Every structure is written in structure tokens, then in C-alpha cells.
Amino acid sequence: xxxxxxxxxxxxxxxxxxxxxxxxxxxxxxxxxxxxxxxxxxxxxxxxxxxxxxxxxxxxxxxxxxxxxxxxxxxxxxxxxxxxxxxxxxxxxxxxxxxxxxxxxxxxxxxxxxxxxxxxxxxxxxxxxxxxxxxxxxxxxxxxxxxxxxxxxxxxxxxxxxxxxxxxxxxxxxxxxxxxxxxxxxxxxxxxxxxxxxxxxxxxxxxxxxxxxxxxxxxxxxxxxxxxxxxxxx
Amino acid sequence: xxxxxxxxxxxxxxxxxxxxxxxxxxxxxxxxxxxxxxxxxxxxxxxxxxxxxxxxxxxxxxxxxxxxxxxxxxxxxxxxxxxxxxxxxxxxxxxxxxxxxxxxxxxxxxxxxxxxxxxxxxxxxxxxxxxxxxxxxxxxxxxxxxxxxxxxxxxxxxxxxxxxxxxxxxxxxxxxxxxxxxxxxxxxxxxxxxxxxxxxxxxxxxxxxxxxxxxxxxxxxxxxxxxxxxxxxx
DNA sequence: CCAAAAGTGTTACACGTACACCCATGA
DNA sequence: TCATGGGTGTACGTGTAACACTTTTGG
Numbered sequence: 001x002x003x004x005x006x007x008x009x010x011x012x013x014x015x016x017x018x019x020x021x022x023x024x025x026x027x028x029x030x031x032x033x034x035x036x037x038x039x040x041x042x043x044x045x046x047x048x049x050x051x052x053x054x055x056x057x058x059x060x061x062x063x064x065x066x067x068x069x070x071x072x073x074x075x076x077x078x079x080x081x082x083x084x085x086x087x088x089x090x091x092x093x094x095x096x097x098x099x100x101x102x103x104x105x106x107x108x109x110x111x112x113x114x115x116x117x118x119x120x121x122x123x124x125x126x127x128x129x130x131x132x133x134x135x136x137x138x139x140x141x142x143x144x145x146x147x148x149x150x151x152x153x154x155x156x157x158x159x160x161x162x163x164x165x166x167x168x169x170x171x172x173x174x175x176x177x178x179x180x181x182x183x184x185x186x187x188x189x190x191x192x193x194x195x196x197x198x199x200x201x202x203x204x205x206x207x208x209x210x211x212x213x214x215x216x217x218x219x220x221x222x223x224x225x226x227x228x229x230x231x232x233x234x
Numbered sequence: 235x236x237x238x239x240x241x242x243x244x245x246x247x248x249x250x251x252x253x254x255x256x257x258x259x260x261x262x263x264x265x266x267x268x269x270x271x272x273x274x275x276x277x278x279x280x281x282x283x284x285x286x287x288x289x290x291x292x293x294x295x296x297x298x299x300x301x302x303x304x305x306x307x308x309x310x311x312x313x314x315x316x317x318x319x320x321x322x323x324x325x326x327x328x329x330x331x332x333x334x335x336x337x338x339x340x341x342x343x344x345x346x347x348x349x350x351x352x353x354x355x356x357x358x359x360x361x362x363x364x365x366x367x368x369x370x371x372x373x374x375x376x377x378x379x380x381x382x383x384x385x386x387x388x389x390x391x392x393x394x395x396x397x398x399x400x401x402x403x404x405x406x407x408x409x410x411x412x413x414x415x416x417x418x419x420x421x422x423x424x425x426x427x428x429x430x431x432x433x434x435x436x437x438x439x440x441x442x443x444x445x446x447x448x449x450x451x452x453x454x455x456x457x458x459x460x461x462x463x464x465x466x467x468x
Numbered sequence: 469c470c471a472a473a474a475g476t477g478t479t480a481c482a483c484g485t486a487c488a489c490c491c492a493t494g495a
Numbered sequence: 496t497c498a499t500g501g502g503t504g505t506a507c508g509t510g511t512a513a514c515a516c517t518t519t520t521g522g
Contacts, residue, residue, distance in 0.1 A: 013288040015249035018321075018332060054247040057330060061321040085319055085334045087295040096291055098252060100319045100334075168501070185503070186485065208500040209493040233484095402474070419476070420512065442473040444519040467511095 017097035020065045021052040021136065023083065023143035024073075026108025027160040031125045032176040033108060034140060036132065037072070038120035043093050044133045048122075050140070052099065065102045073115050079105040079159040081150065083143050091135050103143040105159035151177050152233045154226055155196060158217050166204050166212035167191065174234050182234065190234055196222045251331035254299045255286040255370065257317065257377035258307075260342025261394040265359045266410040267342060268374060270366065271306070272354035277327050278367045282356075284374070286333065299336045307349050313339040313393040315384065317377050325369050337377040339393035385411050386467045388460050389430065392451050400438050400446035401425065408468050416468065424468055430456045 024035035039049040053068035055061055062080060070076055080102045087098040108123060116122065124130065126144060131137065150156055157173050158165075171187045191197060196217050203211035225232075258269035273283040287302035289295055296314060304310055314336045321332040342357060350356060358364065360378060365371065384390055391407050405421045425431060430451050437445035459466075 013251055014291045016252050016289070016291075017247055018250050018252065055250070055321070055332075057248045057250075058323060060323060061319050061332065082318060084316060085295050087289070087334075089292060089294060098289075098295065100321075166501090183486075184501085185487085188502080189504095190484090205493090209495085210491070210499080210501050211493080212501060400474090417512075417514085418474085419514085422475080423477095424511090439520095442519090443521045444472085444474050446474060 014096075017092075017095055018055045018061070019052055019092075019097055019099040020055055020061055020068065021050045021086075021099050021101045021139060022065050022069055022080075023050055023101060023103040023140055024069070025103060025105050025143070025147060025160060026123060027173050027176065028108040028123065030172050030176065032173075033123040033125055034129060035073075035106075035108075035116070035121055035123055036130070039133055040120075047133045048130045049133045050101075050136045061100045062102065065100075065104075069104060072119055072121075073106070075106055079156065081146070083139070083146055086135050086139065088135065101139045101143070103147065105156060107160060107162050148177060155194070155217075155222060155232050158222070164200060164202070164204075164214040164216050166207075166214055167197075168207070168212055170215075178234075187234065194221075194225060194232070196225060248330075251326075251329055252289045252295070253286055253326075253331055253333040254289055254295055254302065255284045255320075255333050255335045255373060256299050256303055256314075257284055257335060257337040257374055258303070259337060259339050259377070259381060259394060260357060261407050261410065262342040262357065264406050264410065266407075267357040267359055268363060269307075269340075269342075269350070269355055269357055270364070273367055274354075281367045282364045283367045284335075284370045289334075295334045296336065299334075299338075303338060306353055306355075307340070309340055313390065315380070317373070317380055320369050320373065322369065335373045335377070337381065339390060341394060341396050382411060389428070389456060389466050392430075392456070398434060398436070398438075398448040398450050400441075400448055401431075402441070402446055404449075412468075421468065428455075428459060428464070428466070430459060 026033045026035060035051070036048045037051055039045055039047050051068060051072060053064060055064040059067065062082070065080055066076075066078070069078055069080075083101040083103050085098060085100050089096065091097070091099070126140075129137070129140060132140065147156075151174070157170060157177070160173060161169060167188055168184070170191065171182060171184060174187070175181050197215040198218050200214045200216060202214045204214050205211045260267045260269060269285070270282045271285055273279055273281050285302060285306060287298055289298040293301065296316070299314055300310075300312070303312055303314075317335040317337050319332060319334050323330065325331070325333070360374075363371070363374060366374065381390075385408070391404060391411070394407060395403060401422060402418075404425065405416060405418060408421070409415050431449040432452050434448045434450060436448045438448050439445045
């Protein structure tokens with residue numbers, strides 16, 4: 001096949017819109033939450049929707065997700081993991097459009113409140129999600145499953161917490177992810193066995209009179225654990 | 235935003251070619267293998283390549299993968315699992331083109347020999363792979379990692395074997411996937427504990443004088459195990 | 469009778485899991 | 496002083512991993 005023929009053949013093939021959608025997980029008030037936005041485009045303008053965008057000609061899919069996440073939340077270097085490609089022929093009533101979904105883990109407490117207000121966005125607890133446009137509800141369910149599965153392979157829980165956190169906070173995060181309560185003694189034992197926590201001398205009195213010690217985590221050791229594929233079952 | 239504006243906006247967005255590629259795993263002669271094809275298109279015509287195709291307007295991504303797999307190998311209802319979306323801007327020197335890769339598990343012994351000959355294809359042992367076009371080598375490496383990870387979650391090993399197989403065959407398959415040797419007593423104990431094997435009275439004398447009993451697996455029990463998310467660590 | 473692969477049990481150790489009480493503090 | 500959440504140790508059972516010998520049969 002000549003180069004010209006090849007170019008013609010490429011042209012014959014149907015092109016498609018390629019979008020990205022992002023399931024944004026956060027953790028606040030002891031609950032696992034999802035950040036969803038009021039859609040600004042027809043069709044279904046005004047309905048709740050995941051964060052999304054079309055992929056530009058000069059960026060790859062993950063960059064596109066990172067870009068739109070940055071544009072709307074100001075967060076950079078967010079934990080982003082590819083979930084799945086959604087490609088049903090009629091998933092978008094506008095035009096043929098496939099979407100590659102990623103999920104993101106961010107610290108919801110932090111600066112997000114203003115951002116949320118400024119973009120018609122809202123944090124919903126995962127089991128109180130409103131109806132979402134298109135196949136976004138499916139994406140959210142799939143992402144939750146993936147998060148559960150991933151939580152036992154990697155210590156991703158930390159991505160959802162602020163820099164300093166208490167053990168009870170960490171435990172309640174894992175309880176929220178797994179949807180069941182854990183024994184605090186066994187939890188501490190396990191977490192300590194990984195040697196990824198650095199105890200500070202500071203106590204957090206936010207949720208008890210006695211106060212709980214704040215920890216930060218040991219990045220080096222943490223990355224080492226992730227790289228070695230350690231199993232993080234809690 | 236009006237419907238017209240929305241349509242215009244959709245149109246402004248760059249469309250892309252959307253392709254699928256398929257990493258086809260097989261198991262024969264005690265080795266884990268990959269089926270690769272001589273590329274028939276410029277650029278890089280004649281080089282080794284994974285099985286691929288463009289996605290048509292009337293099919294989703296997984297269907298497209300299934301279709302091209304069927305067209306070239308005649309296999310239907312193959313185990314297919316989405317791997318990852320490859321979307322580097324310059325991954326295809328022809329045009330901007332993203333590709334969603336799946337991996338497939340098929341019984342390599344079976345009917346594939348004629349097919350292979352008829353399509354300029356070849357089974358390569360995974361650690362003797364030739365150079366592949368574009369980012370296909372990366373896809374193959376990623377697929378192997380994913381297969382290893384998946385093998386401990388689901389009893390996918392069976393997909394790669396003929397209907398009847400011996401325990402030593404099954405063991406050597408897992409040894410090939412994990413890249414290490416396993417203790418035969420522990421292996422049998424573990425496999426038996428799943429109750430997915432049905433012993434036949436037939437022996438296979440292909441690899442020993444004594445002969446090894448052939449087993450088939452219990453579909454019902456197998457599907458039940460997969461559904462319950464049982465951990466299949468060997 | 470020998471080589472080559474199939475098949476079979478037991479033991480030690482690690483890890484997961486269940487479980488109850490004291491501590492520190494603010495109200 | 497009491498209510499609330501933080502923090503600690505032990506005992507038991509399950510599952511994993513290490514280990515060697517007998518059986519069958521074709522050449």
C-alpha cells in the first residue's frame with residue numbers, strides 16, 4: 001500500500017469526539033464523597049454531571065484530565081488513575097463521543113469550599129448521589145468499585161487526607177471506603193507494621209477531649225512500598 | 235447555550251481516530267505466548283504488530299476488539315479485558331490516533347495453527363518478543379503485568395487451556411504467568427480447595443509414561459467464584 | 469531396571485481476627 | 496464525676512510455605 005493510499009484509508013475511517021470524565025473522590029465529615037458539577041452545555045444543561053472535557057489535539061488523555069481538574073479546582077499533581085473507556089454508541093445524545101474516565105483522590109477539606117461555590121459544584125456523599133447525566137452514574141459506581149479494589153493494593157487512602165491526620169481519621173476513611181467498621185487495635189497494628197507513619201508531637205482536639213496525635217506519612221518509605229507492590233489489605 | 239450553539243461547539247472540538255489493539259495471550263509448549271501480526275499498512279508495513287483496527291461508528295470499543303479478533307482468528311466469546319487507553323500525541327506517526335488496548339486469553343493449541351499461517355501471524359514466547367511497531371511493546375508489557383495481577387484475583391488461567399487439561403499443565407501455566415516455579419503439593423491442595431475441577435477418567439499420556447488425569451472445570455462453580463470475588467492466589 | 473513425571477501428608481510459622489480495659493480531658 | 500473518644504496487648508485459629516518419598520510405565 002502506497003503512502004497516498006494509506007493516507008486516504010486513514011481519512012476514510014470515522015473520527016470521533018474523545019472526551020475525558022473525572023470521578024473526584026474526597027473525604028470529609030467522616031464520609032466518602034464525590035464532587036459533581038452542574039452541566040453548562042446542552043444537552044441536559046443544568047443537570048448534575050461529572051467533571052469532563054474534550055481532549056485537545058495537543059494533549060494525551062491523562063493530561064486532558066489533569067488540565068480540566070486544574071482549571072476547575074486549582075489542584076495540581078493530583079492522584080489520577082485511569083478507570084475505563086466508555087464508548088456505547090449512543091451514550092452521548094449529541095454526537096458519537098467516547099469518554100475515558102479517570103478517578104481522582106483529593107483532600108476535600110482544604111481549599112475546595114470556595115471552588116465548589118464558584119463553579120456550581122457540590123460534594124455528595126456516595127450513597128446520596130443525585131442522578132447524573134449520560135452514563136456518569138455508571139462511571140461513579142465503577143470508580144467506587146475500583147477504589148475499593150485499589151485500596152487493598154496501594155496505600156491510596158493517604159491521598160484523601162490532609163498532610164497531617166490522626167489514626168482515627170485514617171481508620172474512618174478506610175471504613176468509609178470499605179463500607180464496614182474495623183477494629184481499632186487491629187487497624188493500628190496493621191498500619192504501624194508498614195512503617196509509613198511519622199508521629200508528630202501535635203495533637204488534634206477536633207473530635208475528642210483527650211486529643212489524638214497527628215501523623216504525617218513518610219513519602220520515601222511510602223513510595224518504596226507502592227513500588228514493591230506491597231499488599232495493603234486492611 | 236442554545237442547541238445551535240452547542241452543536242457548533244461540538245463541531246469545533248477536534249475529532250480523532252479511535253483504534254483498538256489486542257494483546258492475545260496463549261499457552262503452548264509450557265510457555266506463555268503472544269500472537270503478533272505482520273502489519274499490512276503504511277507506515278511500518280511488514281513490521282510486527284499487535285492485532286488492531288479502527289473503531290467503526292456503529293460499534294463500541296469492546297465490540298470492535300471482538301470483531302477484529304473474530305475476523306482474524308475465528309474465535310468468538312473470547313475472554314477480553316480492557317487494559318488501558320494509549321493516547322500519546324505522536325504515538326502513531328500517521329495521524330492523531332488514540333488506541334484502547336484489550337488483552338485476550340485464548341487456547342493457543344486449538345485451531346490457531348492454520349489461522350496463524352494464513353495471516354502472517356506468529357506466536358512468540360513472551361520473553362522472546364520481536365520489536366513491535368509504535369507503542370505496542372509497551373502495551374504488551376503492561377498487559378503481562380495486568381495478567382499477573384488478574385491471575386491472583388480470578389481463575390483466568392482456565393481461559394488459556396483446552397477444555398480438558400491436567401493438573402501439571404495448569405501448574406505450568408501458572409508458573410509461566412508468575413515466572414517462578416511452584417510446589418506441586420501446595421498447588422494441588424490450593425486448586426482442590428476451590429472445588430472447580432471435575433476429574434474425568436481419562437488420562438493424558440502426552441508428557442509422561444504414567445499419565446495424568448484430565449480435568450474439566452465446573453462452569454457453574456467457577457462463575458460463582460468469580461462473582462463472589464474470591465481471591466485466587468497461587 | 470531405570471528414568472521421568474504423577475501423585476500424596478505433615479509440620480512450623482506467620483498472620484488475621486476476636487476481644488476488654490484504662491487514660492485523658494472538657495463540660 | 497461522668498461521658499467521650501484515644502490508646503494499648505493477648506490468645507486462638509486459619510492459611511501458607513517448606514519439605515521427601517512412592518507409584519506407574521515405556522524404553
